[in-house]
Amino acid sequence: MKAYLGVDVGSVSTNLVIMDENEEIIEEMYLRTQGQPVRAVQSGLKMLGEKLGQKITIAGVGVTGSARSLTAVLVGADAIKNEITAHAVAVSKMVPGAQTILEIGGQDSKIIIMRDGIVIDFAMNTVCAAGTGSFLDHQADRLLIPIEKFGDLALKAKNPVRIAGRCAVFAESDMIHKQQLGHSTEDIVAGLCEALVRNYLNNVGKGKEILGPIVFQGGVAANVGIRDAFEKAFNQELIIPKHYNVMGAIGCCLLAREATRNKPTSFKGWKAAEYDFRPTSFECKGCPNLCEIIQIHENDVLVARWGDRCGKWSNISVKVG
Amino acid sequence: MKVTFPIMGNSYIAFKQMLEDLGHEAIVPPMPSARTMTLGTAHSPEFACIPFKILMGTYLEAIEKGAELIITSGGHGPCRAGYYGVLHQKIIEELGYNTKVMVFDSINMGFKEFISNLNYLLNSGKSSWWRLIKVYKAIWDKLMALDEIEILSHQIRPYEIEKGRTSKTYDSCLEVMDQAKTKSQIAEAKEACFGLLNEISQDVSRKPLKIGIVGEIYVQIEPYANLDIQATLGEMGVYSKRGIHLSEWWKETTHQTNNEEEAIKAAKPYLDQMIGGHGILSVGETILHSSHGYDGVIQLAPFSCIPEIVAKGILTQVSRDYGIPVLTIFLDEQTGKAGMETRLEAFIDLLYQRRQKRLEGAVS
Structure with missing residues (x-):
């Protein structure tokens, strides 16, 4: 069965929702972020994979919340949206x-x-x-x-x-x-x-x-x-609404379906729960702004970098030296 | 004399040359950074607004580089900024420095003082009034050229194919402009910069949203204070036009143009008196933007700025009456850009949906 995954990673909770093609909510999960978004997303992914991995095929992934850029890297997202739009999309469908x-x-x-x-x-x-x-x-x-x-x-x-x-x-x-x-x-x-x-x-x-x-x-x-x-x-x-505390994630499922109408999903698969995601950071001394640069490594490969005001490091092919 | 001035966008390039041409050593403060902010907040009253704090930090950084005189502009009506020069001076003295702050208020607020300030500047640089007139002409061209180049960059950015290319080109344009000194060099440099910007490969099939930016002058002009909102919008594919550029401000102050009057007239049904700072302009310009077909307006306000708070209250009604969405962003010490990006993204989504709906309405 085809289904969509929506992930909303906020400061307090990390919510995951699986929605089928008929807009039925198959599974919802409300986890505490506890300041560790990577761990929260991976444990949610792991639980969902164990429970539904055999039954469903993820056809699209949407992410929102204050940790949306990070989450997009972790799971491989098709839609990355701000919380306002995600919530509004969910409500216009549900209510x-x-x-x-x-x-x-x-x-x-x-x-x-x-x-x-x-x-x-x-x-x-x-x-x-x-x-x-x-x-x-x-x-x-x-x-x-x-x-x-x-x-x-x-x-x-x-x-x-x-x-x-x-x-x-x-x-x-x-x-x-x-x-x-x-x-x-x-x-x-x-x-x-x-x-x-x-x-x-x-x-x-x-x-x-x-x-x-x-x-x-x-x-x-x-x-x-x-x-x-x-x-x-x-x-x-x-x-x-019935799913009042995961509406952002529901919006993401709907947005993911929209984003994958004409293209395959970028979902990394349930196995992404087991990947070794390691964030590292360093202070750029290129100018007095001293930006705090965050780097995300996936199984020792650098996959994303952000935090610079000037955009010098966002290009991940730049070497840190 | 070693003379410095506040950093406001790209204008430092013109001010630097003006001081040099008048026989002074121009101290260009470092571009505002986290360090400026740290210095500024440490030595400012906690309740002062963000322009005050960034300026405080800038002055202290310029003093470290040896500045003996700081030239700045005054406030506008009943706004705290009118006292900022005095307060900055007091703080600088208390920190044990001899650096003086010289405030140039609008010429009609005090003709005598304006002239005596100028006289001091000329005498100490061993320059004459004749020299000033000559310098002024070139500097004026430079200031206008800098603004025109910046405006063109905002027009091109939403169409750029390679993200970030416009900002990079714009930075090299500033270097080109810095080298140009005489009237003819400035004119040539301007053409060269226009050429560089126009060469950027663009996707002209895009239909960017148009957003007007209104609000307090400093946070509108200085990208550090507004988290570089115009470039951010541009890279999100949005064209933005802000209410004020320094050359325009100067034209207004010297009565060469009367756009301000037009905005004040537009604001009249809602607000019929000056409330200080740029409050009344925020209201008037929003109305003008609406009649000029803009999709939305973003109001930039320093946190705790009374004129902008009053304007915000009025803008709620303006927004309803004219059907133009308004997003207010209060700016303070925060450096995290994520919060602003979330609001901008949501605002842009809203504007696209509205436009979509309008188009559908037109078809049916």
Whole structure:
């Protein structure tokens, strides 16, 4: 059976999806990147290969996420796309008619405005991580609440407290202050959810025309507390797609199918999971910029190089000497 | 005297010659780099904007090379940049250097000071006003030629077949221009550079998107401050035109042209007063770009720049009214290009889809 592989390597999670030709999701995988994108991608590839390697033939590969260039080298990608486009492509297939996409991941959050199936506006967080999953993770940790229970707890709140949401540092000191005053944990947790939503809307969503249907996706969409706070803010229900936390990877499958319509795939095969990928780096002393050059070796052969501002090293035939 | 000046794009080539022709030793600061940024941030107030920090670093690097006088320009209306010269001077003094900062404000902001600054520059270089007029003519040609060459490079880059060829050719053009000193040499060098750029093999079947770049002057002009956005766009196959080039700025300041007035007039329904810096121009130019058939606009703003923040708020409405997508990029100390590339790629995808849709609409 022909199938497509989509890989989304973000700062917090590495997601892999296998989709068949009828756009059915055969397998989805959500792994922690833990600062080691090479290992995360290879272990995902290994698990998929063992499970499905006999049954399917990969006809196309798409990659996205902040580590997309690296991932493209690891797996051999046919489509390399930014996260905005990948998410929008997935939504226009999975939730036809959607006009707004709220996407909150580990380190970044974005809003995508769509009309008639195409992106007309978007924004990504720039200032700080206060509106993202990492912030919630960190605060849950501080309150000794498992992140999975965070949302349910928020729903039990009677009087959510107001917590400053502008910046993670302000929010944290404000939260501690409220704890010391004796507010209940439920009220504080609900207050945090509201603060995150307020921050998101004032920052990422500022000036955007948010119309329904609104789709909410990314890892944070699992948090019912946040979902509730958004629904209150918009006064309407949000759509959370079935595969909400791997939508970027799904978009990649669709993009991979598009990219391989008239050409064979560049997929390196399941065996790429066993390859020895070794990143090395050196500081270029050619000018005062002192660029940090990254080199990727595949089984001792140099296969990619980047990080230079001037483009001198990106050409891999240049010798380092 | 050893005289230096800020680095802003390719203009250093003209300024260097001007100082030399007026009898000074020109100290060309190193091109802004990670080191400039490190020096600049270490000696600047944390809340200052990125142009201030890069200039601070540039001045300190020029002082290391022996600069005794720094020539710079002033600000524009209610914007912090108007105080930057004073503050830079104070920091330089506190660090124990004797180097002076000389600020040339627009001639209509203070005719007397402008003239007395010039007088000082001429006397200390043992040059006359006659000499200045002669030098000025050549330098003016050079500045304009440099801008024309840069603009041509941005026009050609989206069509280049070998990625990076235009940037390489452009670099050699700058060397050619640096050698040209007299009016006739400058004219010849300009033609030679046009020839070099036009020789680049191009795929003319491409239909590049057109993006207008608006925003604060320094981050628009200096590629180090904007992560080389115009070359990056060009290599992504996009033609970009920025709102301001130094020769144009000079024409405006000396009232030879009134493009600024046109932009200010266009902005009027949204903003009827100067808000400092280039805020009002960001609004007006976006409207003009829209009526000139541009596909989109990118606003470049130093992080915490009030005029550009105000403009950003207004651009939301302009974008809706005129149906022109606007992407705002705030620039600060970050050197990682990945974040910007992601936004640019997504923005370009958006513009292509819109264009596609418009074309389909035209057919049906």
